[in-house]
Amino acid sequence: MRLNGRFGRFGGCYVPEILVPALEQLEAAFLDAQDDPSFSAELNDLLANYAGRPTPLTRCRNLPGNIYLKREDLLHGGAHKTNQVLGQGLLAKRMGKTRLIAETGAGQHGVATAIVGALLGFETLIYMGAKDVERQKLNVFRMELMGARMIPVESGGRTLKDAINEALRDWSASFPTTHYLLGTAAGPHPFPTMVREFQRVIGREARAQMLEQLGRLPDAVVACVGGGSNSIGLFADFIDDPVRLIGVEPAGKGIDGKEHGATLLRGRPGILHGAETYVLQDDEGQINETWSVSAGLDYPAVGPQHAHLKESGRAEYVGCADDEALAAFKALAENEGILCAFESAHALAHALDLAEDDPESAILVGLSGRGDKDVAQAQALLA
């Protein structure tokens, strides 16, 4: 490996030996692409003219406080995930791969991968926990409409972590022809670094837009954290600035019970899916099943850079329960006319708390996705 792949003591490349050459090839392709103006030209063209970047920064008109929303919900595909699947898709082309595999929980990353598979001409296979397949029938159909094939995963708890296991198993035999398009800034090196770099555009734009609209940096930057790609993308360009960085984890039905996904708040360091990071696990190191109303945050590990930002104290991590997220979802719809994803509602809920404490402080919220996928669930929960 050419980069060290560590964030403090976290990160690394904990995969079976057979996969190390595939990760080395990926790192080399990524670094070469970074130095190749034709790569960034093609990526920037797709981001602007296919995906719709830059996304707006919207100041809330009616919600209390001084809240600004970075509108990744308006990106093609409906969430920030499109940013990085375009980047990885172009890298896969560059490496001569013909097939994409990906894991998905709620189906958003599966849909994003199906988009890039259709656009760039890959055979696309999505691994999805069998339990999630039942819960997310519409997203399964969306993927299939765009030509992707979906494989239900029956092992383990039949959710996201099992889908990642199965994708890794596929990749350990298929890497000569196949790129594993991992969906978040977690997993083995180089994924956490690479995905952050492809998502960095969120914070870069938002920082410039804050300076333009407000004339100064925000006081706090708030984003939800599942695997951690939208948050690390939003945080990256603010890390050296004097602003608070706050990651909001899914507290589910309460972090003192078992039904949550608050990895940084309730997990401890361990090794899962290729990285040393915080992991929700029992005392023996067996991985816990997690819970969140938002399937996109429902993951027992977290990107290793977040683990480092927590331990170094540079970022703060807080929890937001299902019902608080749901209330924020409703408040945004009623006051601003925006239906956001349940994931994003976690960040907004915390921003509303901050605004209540200090109405003057400028708060930048990563509105990572739109809520169309959650409308049916919201109808059931809010009825």
Place this chain on the structure above:
Amino acid sequence: MSRYSAMFDRLNGTGAFGAFLMLGDPDVETSAKLLDSAVEGGADMIEVGIPFSDPVADGPVIQAAAQRALSAGVRVQDCFDLIAAFRTRHHDVPVGILTYANIVVARPGFMRDAAEAGADSLLIADVPALEAGPFVREMDQAGIEPVLIAAANTPGPTLERIAKLSKAYTYCVSRAGITGTHAGGRFESGLIDRLRAAGAPPPVFGFGISAPDHVRAALTAGARGVICGSAIVDLAQRGGDVAAFVRSLKASTGNESSAQ
């Protein structure tokens, strides 16, 4: 001399047969009997899994075995107890542990406890040579021998690192992918020759060993032994005769010319 070295010496050029079983599958008591059956069938070395909830290097058979053990409530201490009891019954048979990184790091003193139970080696499936340094140092201090995996696509410098870090044997995978009998294997001498040139510990082929032909092919390619996992675990789960099956494979490890 380590139990592995003594075993390879004793075999005097014939191949070692390694039998893999998941500890605690389907329960502690049955598991202990299965280990004995493997030895009774002629296994020269025993490889044991300590179950992990998320075994990314394993195919369906070993995944299911780990799940059965975990569902039975088997804990890491039960696994060490099984090894310790096995050691009192079989003094000379080398025992190697195969598990995953999170199981090891979750238990301070894992290496020392494993060594004290009587295990001889430790292979951590998701720790490649690149990350093995700190683990190997701890194993060296605890007196348990590190085993690393080598594959056909492992580059030369990594093989040299494997040679430097590992003892016991070198686990050679016969193909890409995960454990299991579904995809067969390719037992080629290229990897064996490269390992020998790098000065690595004796090469032993795993993945895709389920029939006498595979054993012969692996040894003909120059391996010093084979490990059979999924086929044994699958047979045990179906209530088959593990000792007889091991005997049938072990029969193919002899020196062909002297047997004729």
